[in-house]
Every structure is written in C-alpha cells, then in structure tokens.
Amino acid sequence: MMPALPVAVTGVGCVSAAGADLASCLDALFSDQGGPAPPTRFPCRQPLTLPVFEVPEAWSAPYAEDGLTASAALLLRAADEALRRSGPQSIVGKRVGVIIGTTTGASLDFLDCYRNWRVGDEPDIAAIRRYGRSNPAAMLARRLGLNGPALTLTNACSSGTDAIGLGAAWIRQGLCHTVLAGGADALNEITYNGFARLMVASPEPCRPFDIERAGLNLGEGAAVLVLEAEDDVRREQACGYILGYGTCGDAHHLTAPHPKARGLRRALQDCLDQSGIQAGDVGFVNVHGTATAHNDAVEGPLLAEMLPEVPISATKGFTGHALGAAGAVEAAFVLGCLSRGELPPSRGFRMGDPAVKAEPVRGRTRVDARNAISLSLAFGGLNAALAFGRGESPCV
Amino acid sequence: MRLNIFGTGLVADFGSTDELVRHVEHSHCSGTLPRAPEANTSPLSERYSPRELRRLDHFTRMCLLAAHRALDEAALAPNEDMAIVLASGYGPAHTTFDYLDSIINFGEAGASPTAFSHSVHNIPAATIALMLRLSCPSMSLCQSDGPVWSGLAASWTWLAEGRARRVLFIAADERTPLLEDVLSRMRPGCLPCEGATAFILGAGNEAGRADLELEVVPEPDFPVVDLRGSYGVSPVSAAFDLAVAFAMTRKTAQAVLVHEDGRVPRNMLMVP
Numbered sequence: 001m002m003p004a005l006p007v008a009v010t011g012v013g014c015v016s017a018a019g020a021d022l023a024s025c026l027d028a029l030f031s032d033q034g035g036p037a038p039p040t041r042f043p044c045r046q047p048l049t050l051p052v053f054e055v056p057e058a059w060s061a062p063y064a065e066d067g068l069t070a071s072a073a074l075l076l077r078a079a080d081e082a083l084r085r086s087g088p089q090s091i092v093g094k095r096v097g098v099i100i101g102t103t104t105g106a107s108l109d110f111l112d113c114y115r116n117w118r119v120g121d122e123p124d125i126a127a128i129r130r131y132g133r134s135n136p137a138a139m140l141a142r143r144l145g146l147n148g149p150a151l152t153l154t155n156a157c158s159s160g161t162d163a164i165g166l167g168a169a170w171i172r173q174g175l176c177h178t179v180l181a182g183g184a185d186a187l188n189e190i191t192y193n194g195f196a197r198l199m200v201a202s203p204e205p206c207r208p209f210d211i212e213r214a215g216l217n218l219g220e221g222a223a224v225l226v227l228e229a230e231d232d233v234r235r236e237q238a239c240g241y242i243l244g245y246g247t248c249g250d251a252h253h254l255t256a257p258h259p260k261a262r263g264l265r266r267a268l269q270d271c272l273d274q275s276g277i278q279a280g281d282v283g284f285v286n287v288h289g290t291a292t293a294h295n296d297a298v299e300g301p302l303l304a305e306m307l308p309e310v311p312i313s314a315t316k317g318f319t320g321h322a323l324g325a326a327g328a329v330e331a332a333f334v335l336g337c338l339s340r341g342e343l344p345p346s347r348g349f350r351m352g353d354p355a356v357k358a359e360p361v362r363g364r365t366r367v368d369a370r371n372a373i374s375l376s377l378a379f380g381g382l383n384a385a386l387a388f389g390r391g392e393s394p395c396v
Numbered sequence: 397m398r399l400n401i402f403g404t405g406l407v408a409d410f411g412s413t414d415e416l417v418r419h420v421e422h423s424h425c426s427g428t429l430p431r432a433p434e435a436n437t438s439p440l441s442e443r444y445s446p447r448e449l450r451r452l453d454h455f456t457r458m459c460l461l462a463a464h465r466a467l468d469e470a471a472l473a474p475n476e477d478m479a480i481v482l483a484s485g486y487g488p489a490h491t492t493f494d495y496l497d498s499i500i501n502f503g504e505a506g507a508s509p510t511a512f513s514h515s516v517h518n519i520p521a522a523t524i525a526l527m528l529r530l531s532c533p534s535m536s537l538c539q540s541d542g543p544v545w546s547g548l549a550a551s552w553t554w555l556a557e558g559r560a561r562r563v564l565f566i567a568a569d570e571r572t573p574l575l576e577d578v579l580s581r582m583r584p585g586c587l588p589c590e591g592a593t594a595f596i597l598g599a600g601n602e603a604g605r606a607d608l609e610l611e612v613v614p615e616p617d618f619p620v621v622d623l624r625g626s627y628g629v630s631p632v633s634a635a636f637d638l639a640v641a642f643a644m645t646r647k648t649a650q651a652v653l654v655h656e657d658g659r660v661p662r663n664m665l666m667v668p
Contacts, residue, residue: 002558045504106517106538108492114574115500123578138541142659150659151546154487154517154538162535169553175397193504194495194512247559249480251531254522255513262531270559379513380522382534 001274006241007168008233009225011086012395013078013182014332015060016221016319017053021081023396025318025329026336029344030364034318035205036217042189050201052187053219053320069134070186071105074222074325079140079180085239085395086226094177097148099167100136100224101159101183102324106152109190136184148176154324157288158247158376158384159183160223161327165245165386167227177232182224183328191323192218198255200292206321208289208314208346209296209360211353216290219320223328225335240335241389243371244275250381256294257377261302264375264383268306271373275387282310283369284343286330287360288377289314290321291348295377300356311367313337314360317347327376331386334372338390342366397552397611399597400604401666402472402562405465406639407458408591409435409571410627412465416640419626428587429626434571435591437461444527452527455488455570455592456520460527462594463564470596470605472562479533479560482521482568483547485540485631489572491515524566533559542658543567544634548597548610555599567635568592579629589628593635595642606645608638609665618653618665619644634664641666 012022018034019025028034036051038044055074057064063076083090090096108131113124133139141150149170153163160183167181195201195218202215227242246267250258257264272279285307287299303312315333322329337343346360369390376384406413410429419429437457440449443464452460459482467474492515498508513519518536525534533554537547544567551563571590579588598604614620621637621644630636634656641652649668656662 004557047505103516106487107515108486108489109496110574111496111499114493114496117574117577118500123574123581125578125581128578128582132540135539135541138539138659147660149546149549150539150541151537151550152539154536155534156516156518166535166550166553169557169559173553173556175549175553189504190496190499193499193507194509194515196504197507197509197512199509247533247535249522249525249531249534251522251525251529254519254526266531378518379516380518380534381525382518382522 001270003276004172004244004274006230006243006389007171008228008230008238009240009335010090010228010233010237011082011226012239012332012335013081014223014329015055015074015077016322016329017055017219018318020059022332022336029315029318032345032347036320039192046196048203050196050203051217053217054187055220067130067133069130071102071184072134072139074186075100075136075140075184078182078222078224082224082226090178090226090228095148096146097170097176097179098137098141098146098150099153099163099179099181100140101153101163101328102136102185103156104185104188104191105136106154109188111190140180155382156378156380157323158327158378158382159324161374161376161384161386162247164225164242164328164331165247168242168245171227171229179227180224181227183325184222185220185322185324187218187220205348206291206317207348208291208316209300209356210349211351213291213296215292217320219322221319221322221325221329223325223332225331235392238391239393239395240338240391243389244271244387246270246385248383252381254380257298257381261298263381264302264377267383268385271385271387277371277387279307282307282371282373284311284313284367284372286313286315286334286374288375289316296356300358304357311343311365312358312360313343314346314349330374334374334388335395338369338372338388339394341368398600399552399608400600400602401606401608401642402596402598402604403466403470404639404642405462405594406591407435407437407462409589413639413643416623416636417643420640431589452523453488453491453514455490455568456523458592459520459566459568460524462566462592463524466594466596472596474528474530476530476532477561478530479554479563480521480525481547481551481563481565482536483543484538485543485569487517487538488515488520489570489575493572540631542656542662543631545656545662551597552610563597564594565597566592566594567632569630569632587628589630591636593639606642607667609667612663612665614653614663618651620653622655
C-alpha cells in the first residue's frame with residue numbers, strides 16, 4: 001500500500017457495557033471497573049452459565065422503538081453522541097456516507113418466528129419488517145436523511161474495524177465529504193448459544209493473553225466515528241485521525257487463525273505502509289485479545305516480531321467481545337487513550353504465557369503516543385488493522 | 397467511478413447469462429423465464445472432489461461456480477493481487493435456518509456448532525478464498541437496499557486505493573421457504589428467485605472487455621436492461637441485469653443502462 005492522507009475524526013460516540021458514552025467508558029476503564037455477569041435478557045440453557053457483558057437497557061431505551069432491533073437502538077445512541085461532538089456542519093449540505101459493521105444486526109435470527117412458522121403458523125410479519133427496517137447502515141442513513149452511499153459490512157468480528165477503514169477510503173477517494181463509520185451488535189440468545197457450542201466462551205471473566213485464559217466473554221455495544229477530509233476541518237476540530245488500514249484473509253481455516261499469522265502479518269504491514277508509520281514509532285497497540293487459546297497465541301507472537309517493545313492494551317476485559325461492534329468500540333478507546341496519553345489496565349491479565357510471547361500492560365500506563373494501532377481478527381480467518389493519529393482536541 | 401469488467405459468471409435457478417440473453421433477444425424481456433427448484437451447481441464437481449465440496453452449502457456453491465465462470469471468461473487465474481467482495485440481501489439464509497433448526501430440534505445445549513459457524517455472513521467469502529487459495533482482502537456486505545451498487549462502490553474503492561489490482565465481486569441470494577412465504581404475503585404475485593453473479597473488476601483505467609460507470613444521469617436514448625419481471629424477485633437482481641448488459645454490450649458495441657432500486661436509486665452504465 002502507498003502512504004495515504006490522514007482522515008480526520010471529528011466526532012466519536014460509544015456505548016458498551018463499560019459505559020453509556022465514551023467518557024463513561026473511559027472512566028470505567030481507567031478506574032478498573034466492570035465485569036461479566038450471567039445473561040439477564042434470555043435464559044441460559046447450556047450446561048455451564050457463560051457470563052456476558054450486557055449494556056443496561058436504560059442506556060439504549062431512549063432510542064428503542066417497536067419497529068427497530070436492539071442493535072439499531074445501540075447504533076442510534078452512539079451516532080447521536082458522535083454527531084453532537086462533530087456538530088451539524090459535518091453533515092448539513094454534504095454528501096454523507098454510512099458504513100456500519102455488524103453480525104447480529106444483519107442476521108436472520110428470527111427464532112420465535114421461525115419456530116412458529118415450522119409448525120404451520122403464519123409468519124410474524126412484524127419481526128420480518130423490523131429486521132428489514134433495522135439494517136444498520138440503511139436505517140441510520142434513512143433516519144438522518146443522508147444522501148451518500150450506505151453499506152452494512154458483515155465481516156464478523158472485524159466488521160467495525162473494516163467499516164472505519166473503508167469509510168476513510170471513501171473520504172480519500174472523494175466519494176463522500178463525511179462518513180459515519182462504526183459498528184453495532186446486540187447480544188442475543190442465538191449468538192450466545194452458538195459461541196457456547198463452539199466451546200470458545202469462558203465460564204469466568206476473560207483473561208486476554210494470560211497463561212490461564214479459557215476463552216472469551218460475549219458483549220454488545222456500538223461505536224460511531226465521524227470521518228471528514230483533513231483539509232475540510234480546522235485542526236482543533238479533529239479529535240484524532242485515521243492514518244491507515246490493512247485487511248487480509250488467511251485462507252487457512254474457517255474458524256481458527258493461521259498459526260503463523262499469514263493474513264494478520266499482511267494486514268498490519270499494509271496498515272503501517274499506508275499510514276507511513278514505522279514499526280518503531282507505534283505508540284501502542286490495542287489487541288483483539290479475545291482470550292481464546294488460538295487468537296492470543298497468534299496475535300502475541302506476531303506483535304513480538306513486528307512491534308517489539310510497543311505497549312499492548314487489551315480491553316475486552318471491560319466490554320467482552322462485542323462482535324461486529326468490537327473494532328469500532330476499540331477504535332473509540334484508542335482515540336480516547338491517545339487523547340489522555342495513558343493506557344488502562346488490561347483487565348483479566350495476570351500472568352504471561354511464554355507461547356504468546358507478548359504481554360499487555362497490567363496497570364494504568366502513561367504513553368506519550370502520537371499514534372496507535374488497533375487489531376481485529378475474525379471468523380473466516382479475516383484480519384484487520386487500523387492506524388490512528390492523535391488529534392488536537394480531546395475526544396470527550 | 398469507473399470500473400473495467402474482464403469477465404462475468406452467472407448461476408441462477410433460471411440458468412445462466414445465456415438464458416437471459418436469449419430471453420432479451422427473442423422475447424424482448426416479456427414473459428417469465430422457466431425456473432428450476434434451485435440453481436444448478438453440479439458443474440462444480442468437474443473442478444473439485446466430493447470431499448472438497450462436502451461442507452459447502454448451496455449459497456457458497458452458487459458463488460463459487462459463478463466465480464469460476466467469471467475467471468474463465470476473463471482468462472485469469474486467482475492470484476493474491478485480487479480481493480473478494482461479496483454482496484447479499486440476506487446472506488447465507490439456509491445455513492442460518494439450519495442452525496435455528498438445530499436449536500429447535502435438539503435444544504440450546506444440542507445446537508450445531510458447525511451450523512452456527514457456517515451461518516456467519518462472511519463464511520461464504522472466506523470459503524471461496526480457501527477454495528481459490530487466495531490470502532487476500534475480503535469483504536462481505538448484507539443489505540436488501542442497493543447491495544449490488546454498494547458492493548461495486550466498495551470494489552471500486554479498493555481498486556482506486558491500490559489495495560488490490562483485481563476484485564472478484566459476487567452478488568448472491570438464495571431462496572428459502574420462509575422468505576418465499578413472507579414474500580408471497582407481503583407482495584402477492586411476486587416470485588423469488590435465487591442466483592449468484594460474479595464479476596472480475598479492474599480499476600477503470602485499463603482495457604477491459606467493457607467498462608461500468610457507477611453514477612450516471614440516464615440519457616433518454618440509452619437502451620435499458622430491466623429484466624425484473626422475467627426472473628422473479630431478488631435483492632441482487634441488478635447483478636443479473638449487469639451480466640446481461642455486459643454480454644449485450646460486447647455483442648452490439650452499444651452502451652446499456654442498468655437500474656437498481658433503493659432508498660437512493662442508482663443508474664449504472666455498461667460501456668463497450
């Protein structure tokens with residue numbers, strides 16, 4: 001990849017189990033608060049109860065409607081916060097695109113409707129209409145009256161990262177003046193049971209990169225970044241920059257990463273090349289760090305090789321794995337950490353694993369970082385990397 | 397936004413591009429094409445062993461066969477300068493319902509992990525990458541509003557920024573009993589169809605077999621391909637039209653307009 005122009009981030013919105021907005025999320029991260037609990041919104045009928053990170057319903061309630069899904073309500077909350085930060089000038093009179101990454105938000109998870117239809121009942125058209133109206137990107141574009149392209153990206157666990165990378169490219173290529181890019185996913189019993197049956201979820205709080213890690217905790221949330229061309233905004237409007245993006249599939253296995261990180265290596269290298277950052281100049285890296293045996297064992301050694309000595313931040317101990325929203329939520333956290341010049345504790349990490357070859361920071365850690373990287377790995381062997389630059393003004 | 401098209405491939409329950417082109421030439425787009433219960437993907441057995449194909453669901457098989465037809469027409473072997481973009485209205489619906497079946501039939505504790513993992517929307521694109529041995533950028537998108545144009549715009553973006561030299565773009569949707577029942581209630585008289593259309597795309601500055609302009613203001617004298625009444629309803633029907641437009645453009649050396657409905661309707665122009 002050739003070096004590319006930075007794209008300004010003029011607004012960030014984030015809702016996760018850690019907090020109702022980005023400021024609250026960062027407060028929880030830096031005060032080391034939070035943890036998973038048994039799901040409350042659906043029954044757990046697995047042999048083991050697997051704790052999850054739920055977003056309190058009160059946080060998305062102001063945005064909930066009968067005709068919209070829970071993912072859509074989370075997305076609206078995050079988008080509202082992001083646009084309040086960026087201001088109306090970001091979208092009024094402009095060609096505005098929307099790219100939102102999701103998994104549950106685009107999935108035909110009509111369990112009750114399907115169960116009833118199988119026994120001969122008429123299908124619940126209301127559930128179908130709700131699905132149709134809640135396609136994340138289309139819903140947001142329609143709700144805000146936007147006239148640019150709208151794309152719902154379904155790259156599983158790297159969707160949020162990929163959405164931001166593509167959104168930045170739309171700005172650079174002149175497709176849009178502004179792009180709302182991010183991710184949204186709500187927990188549901190269908191996904192919960194799927195991960196339980198794959199035996200990659202932990203019955204305990206997750207422990208990213210830890211020698212005793214036993215799997216992930218599912219989570220939910222949403223985050224939206226308002227992206228604009230650097231030349232179109234005053235420096236003090238930018239709370240961060242998207243410097244580069246890389247993506248590559250392993251073509252190795254559908255649910256396990258390549259053992260030598262073939263795709264992740266290329267994704268990270270392309271991201272560094274496009275951002276113009278040398279490996280030695282990376283301020284810190286936010287890892288995917290799901291705490292599964294395979295993920296951490298692939299991510300860690302690659303970082304030890306390509307980004308040695310770079311501080312590592314693992315934040316899924318505060319949010320769980322929010323699937324399609326994860327990369328966007330972590331992008332918001334990276335921008336917040338760049339603003340603060342500090343990394344939060346890597347909740348859940350206690351003791352390193354020699355096989356992982358890298359350790360995240362244990363406690364709060366000062367970093368004088370001008371840039372940072374965020375990594376995401378996904379089902380299907382997809383890998384994505386984003387490079388961020390520090391902005392002139394704080395994100396919150 | 398201009399793309400070069402080097403090859404196309406179409407696999408559908410109404411046949412392939414040839415059936416659509418004959419329909420245009422002989423019936424002038426009137427009437428409905430005869431349709432099979434599902435798209436025929438048996439030609440894949442000429443390229444892959446039964447063992448290689450055993451875990452591929454129907455949606456992925458359609459996409460893979462369409463991809464091979466497009467690569468054959470482009471006389472191109474898969475290589476790692478290529479990227480994959482897969483657009484769909486509903487994603488791999490059958491695998492989703494297979495997973496729901498396993499929950500209903502066996503309970504949550506007996507649900508099929510394989511069915512769950514295969515229902516994740518990017519698995520078809522990942523499977524195609526595996527089968528073609530392509531470690532490359534890959535994107536899946538899922539929306540019933542303008543999936544074809546959105547996928548083409550994403551492809552154009554990756555080509556324009558040099559992330560890939562070629563994009564294998566596939567647009568696909570499959571029929572499922574539930575969605576057919578729902579469609580019949582919401583839009584009486586409309587029949588769903590299924591199929592996958594693949595395109596080998598370049599960046600717009602090369603000599604492809606045809607060029608595609610993604611944003612045009614239609615002129616009154618452009619011939620228009622609109623076959624929506626001929627093959628039924630599908631979120632990715634504009635891709636079928638584009639495949640026909642590609643074939644017609646090469647035959648007639650005339651530009652052909654294709655329209656995709658949506659929140660923001662799009663007109664795309666196939667240019668010889």
